[in-house]
Amino acid sequence: MSVQARLDERYGRGRATGRRGALIAGVVAIVLAVAGTAWFAIATTLDDVRADGVSFTVVDEHTVEVRFQVSGPADREIACAVEALDEEFGVVGWRVVVYEATGEGTRVMSERVPTVAAATTGLVNSCWVT
Template structure:
């Protein structure tokens, strides 16, 4: 003889919800949150230190001193370049007309200086560059400078 079928026991509510919506999410412990936060903070500080020191090590800066115009075909631009001693530099110098259009352009090679050549140990050198122009310039400026090896 067979026994009659027994009705199934209803599943507990937690199990049926877990089957339908997924298991409860596990949260991080407070200690794990502190460790992750500390690691992220240390990585951020390390990245900022790297960025600030890498820029200053290969930094080339320039300062416009003045310009003079001898005639409609020539301008002379005076400027200073600061870089590490022993670093060759290239600078783009341009002459501008009254509407700020470029009427002359020249890339100048500045050779590396010895550490004893200037008062600041060879870091800053003054340059005077003659730039040929198409028409009468009213200004002469340095557009940019960069280390010659890059």
């Protein structure tokens, strides 16, 4: 081995394909990890549904009418759990309603919930994509 070759090897000059390959592999791994994390974050929010109560009306001692606004994917069915509560916040009525896809992202709904006792409030518990 020549003196020049020994010096190049000793001080890392010349052909450094091993280091360069490791560096490229590391950069590719980081880019793939960032892209995967971004895709996961976006994919989990595509089916988010938000429900906000608008109003409720106690129709009689066995019925509550609940009005609420639902925002979610316009091209998917959405199901909502609507409930009626008594004065101690106990559930006295519960109903799950499925809404067909309408092409609208935000809709205002009105549902009547039958109760087993007198209710003092009505609300939408949660909504989800079916």
